[in-house]
Amino acid sequence: MMRAVHPTTVQPASKVGPKQTSRTVGRQYQSVFIMLMISLLLLGGIGSRLAYLQLVEGDRNKELAENNRIRLIPKQPVRGTIFDRKGRILASSRLAHTAYVWPLAQKYDTWDQTVKRLAQILNIPEADIRTPVEDAGYNSPTRVAVGRDLTEAQITAIKEYSAELQGVDVDIEHIRNYPNKQVGAHILGYTGELNAEELAERRKDGYRLGDIVGQMGVEQAYEHLLRGEWGGQQVEVNGAGQVVQILGQKQAKAGRDVTITLDLDLQKAAEQALGSRRGAIVAIDPNNGAVLAMASFPTFDPNIFSSRITPETWQKLQGQGNPFVNRALRGFPPASTFKVVTATAGLESGKYPPNTILPTFAYLRVGGMALGEWNRAGFGPMGYVGAMAWSSNTFHGQIGRGVGGEVLIDWARRYGFGSRTGIELKSEAPGLIADDEWKRRQFNWEWTVGDTINMSIGQGFTQATPLQVAVMFAVPANGGYKVRPHLVEDPSKSNSDWRESLNLKPSTLDVLRKSLRAVVTNGTGGALQSEGIPTPAGKSGTAEAPPGKAHAWFGAYAPFDKPEIVVVAFAEHSGGGGGSLAGPMVAQVMEAYFRGKNNPQP
Structure with missing residues (x-):
């Protein structure tokens, strides 16, 4: 009686694996378990972070996001006019162009380039740009004045280099004008921007960075009348910094006129x-x-x-x-x-x-x-x-x-x-x-x-x-x-x-x-x-x-x-x-x- 012979399947040499034992099978399961735990830990960490950002820091992050697209444009009041006893103008205001920097719109990797180019155009030291922006804070949504009474050539240059000057714009403001030049200078005085020390003293009275105040004479003595009240706009901007819409505004209130006894x-x-x-x-x-x-x-x-x-x-x-x-x-x-x-x-x-x-x-x-x-x-x-x-x-x-x-x-x-x-x-x-x-x-x-x-x-x-x-x-x-x-x-x-x-x-x-x-x-x-x-x-x-x-x-x-x-x-x-x-x-x-x-x- 002949014995039945079963055919044997022969695998290609390249697919022949190691001999499996109970020990090698356990190691495969262990590796899978470890990978699973690592994945769970990573997912848990990300989930926890998302929950923290959403639940704990949600309001703050929302505010930061809003600030990236919502900015403040202060509107300086027109300073009051000073007249002589017969009604002739001794001090008034005229329109001029001012260069502003949006601190919040500045990027870390291009800020130095912006400062160098702007300082070159305005012909001022770089510190005159960095210092006021730093005083305001790089997260400030309010623009900072860095150059006043610009010439036509400076205005044109800022427009030509706009690609290098992200977050820099030019606007019109009122600056002080004395039509009689040096006549009565010691009586009238002059105006100037608050420095850091003066701002610290006057902040309690509502003054802010960039305020122009009387520094001498009648301008200083009657600052409280001539000053006026600030106004401003809250605007939404797009990624290029352009104003999309005005969200709200307050009209600036002009300062009071003052008539002095001088002839x-x-x-x-x-x-x-x-x-x-x-x-x-x-x-x-x-x-x-x-x-x-x-x-x-x-x-x-x-x-x-x-x-x-x-x-x-x-x-x-x-x-x-x-x-x-x-x-x-x-x-x-x-x-x-x-x-x-x-x-x-x-x-x-x-x-x-x-x-x-x-x-x-x-x-x-x-x-x-x-x-x-x-x-x-x-x-x-x-x-x-x-x-x-x-x-x-x-x-x-x-x-x-x-x-x-x-x-x-x-x-x-x-x-x-x-x-x-x-x-x-x-x-x-x-x-x-x-x-x-x-x-x-x-x-x-x-x-x-x-x-x-x-x-x-x-x-x-x-x-x-x-x-x-x-x-x-x-x-x-x-x-x-x-x-x-x-x-x-x-x-x-x-x-x-x-x-x-x-x-x-x-x-x-x-x-x-x-x-x-x-x-x-x-x-x-x-x-x-x-x-x-x-x-x-x-x-x-x-x-x-x-x-x-x-x-x-x-x-x-x-x-x-x-x-x-x-x-x-x-x-x-x-x-x-x-x-x-x-x-x-x-x-x-x-x-x-x-x-x-x-x-x-x-």
């Missing part, structure tokens, strides 16, 4: 009279203290601050000798103009009544000092009128010595010396009326009779501003009232609200007025004898100012019987006498005032 024609006349002399001229209404003109030289054009100031421009300005200092508000020795105070102290004390006659000398010797008469000979016996007309040092030195330092100091302070007048300009200095306490503190030495005599002729430690001297001249002009200078009228106030009585005796006022009139008719003020000036009265002054040349002063008011204007001229280190140098400057301003009054312009 543009008189201001021009004052600046022309001052010319290139370093100094100041002040003109006020003696009845209420309204400032009609205030010139200071050297000066500047405030329009330069409406765009970026280059280091070269700034260096050139500083080389002109502190052009931003308003010398009408800085203290200098008032010289013989101060004799109005000395005469008042003598008359009011009762020790030297109106009929006083005193001898004058070549020198008045006190202790180790000698007060010289300016003519080096003396004038013989003199009364108040003659002594003021010829500006006798030894006459007024005897008055000062007789009344004593405390009385003289008291009257100086009653006239307003040694303290700010109260004008709105923040740069005003108080001047100096020294006393025993001050001298001991500064020099560890007591007040002496010599100090009193020096003060009696406006020398020594005494410092007065041209504006303070104008306030002093207003006292005899208006009948004994100290006025408070101001630049903006308050409709609710009358003349009496701007002044206070010094309670001078009628006899004191009579002597002062006759004395100041005699200065012009018979003394050192002959330069004011002009047909164009009705009956002026005034006083000259020449102050020693070592190591430089003497300062020249002259103050006057007119008409004598019913004064309308007080003018004070001061020339710093000019040399020459006050009557011969500063007197003609005062005459020129007064002639312009009365010429304008008699021939008013429409």
